[in-house]
């Protein structure tokens with residue numbers, strides 16, 4: 001907001017305030033300690049930064065796959081349930097699943113056009129989210145459809161063949177993969 005030109009004439013006749021203040025080396029202190037509760041709060045401005053270490057844990061092979069232009073799903077060796085969005089433990093029976101490579105051609109199960117999103121995705125609005133479907137795979141995979149005009153969305157897209165594309169420089173995020181029409 002601070003950098004936007006302000007057309008309000010009253011506000012235009014004002015010098016814009018910044019957050020910098022005067023460095024204070026001594027704070028007046030009352031002799032009567034009972035006055036301390038009336039004291040104004042001390043506000044300190046200081047830089048703040050954290051390095052957040054996030055572990056993908058057992059999902060790590062999925063992201064290693066994306067970095068190598070491969071889509072990985074999992075399959076339960078006990079009950080045979082297959083996951084297009086990988087899970088290392090079967091939701092159906094709890095057994096530990098095995099990794100397998102998913103085909104890079106798939107179909108659009110359904111889609112939605114997003115006209116609003118979280119901060120990261122706001123500049124890309126409107127964009128198309130799709131649920132990706134594979135033959136013989138029991139769960140879907142949420143991804144982006146890139147290429148078609150979101151404002152021209154049509155139900156004819158349901159069932160369309162799509163092909164996976166990968167970011168050349170992997171960011172190790174689920175958005176490293178997206179889909180385009182295959183035909």
Ligand SMILES: [Zn+2]
Nearest residue numbers: 076079090093
């Ligand atoms: Zn299972």
